[in-house]
Amino acid sequence: MKANYLCPKCRTYLNVGDKIVISAKNERGYKGILLFSIHLGDYEIKKHSNFDIEENESLSMFCPCCHKSLRHPKVHNNIFKILMQDAEDQEYEILFSGVYGERCTYQIKEEKVSSFGKDAGKYLNFTNLINMS
Numbered sequence: 001m002k003a004n005y006l007c008p009k010c011r012t013y014l015n016v017g018d019k020i021v022i023s024a025k026n027e028r029g030y031k032g033i034l035l036f037s038i039h040l041g042d043y044e045i046k047k048h049s050n051f052d053i054e055e056n057e058s059l060s061m062f063c064p065c066c067h068k069s070l071r072h073p074k075v076h077n078n079i080f081k082i083l084m085q086d087a088e089d090q091e092y093e094i095l096f097s098g099v100y101g102e103r104c105t106y107q108i109k110e111e112k113v114s115s116f117g118k119d120a121g122k123y124l125n126f127t128n129l130i131n132m133s
């Protein structure tokens with residue numbers, strides 16, 4: 001499936017090749033680029049080996065173009081949001097955890113939520129994702 005991913009603030013395309021490019025900052029304030037897979041449920045993240053992130057560290061994530069925070073605290077302070085357009089130009093919200101190593105992604109359109117990852121249940125308990133998004 002051919003999909004595009006966009007910044008919810010400036011609507012710049014964030015996917016290049018088969019990666020989504022996100023600007024990030026770790027808990028100690030160091031910055032780096034993260035490359036996420038465009039395939040929902042694939043949690044391989046590429047980064048420079050000098051950009052140190054510990055397992056369970058809470059990241060801050062930003063659009064690499066407008067530098068606005070992608071954090072979506074209406075749902076949870078650990079949750080970040082980007083947009084997805086599928087091949088039929090349908091638009092979805094993609095919510096994902098900013099805790100490094102946590103595997104948790106939600107694809108949301110109107111009333112419908114699809115979840116991915118072994119930790120997906122974690123944030124579903126907190127809130128109604130549909131009303132909050």
Ligand SMILES: [Zn+2]
Pocket residue numbers: 007008009010011012063064065066067068
């Ligand atoms: Zn942006």
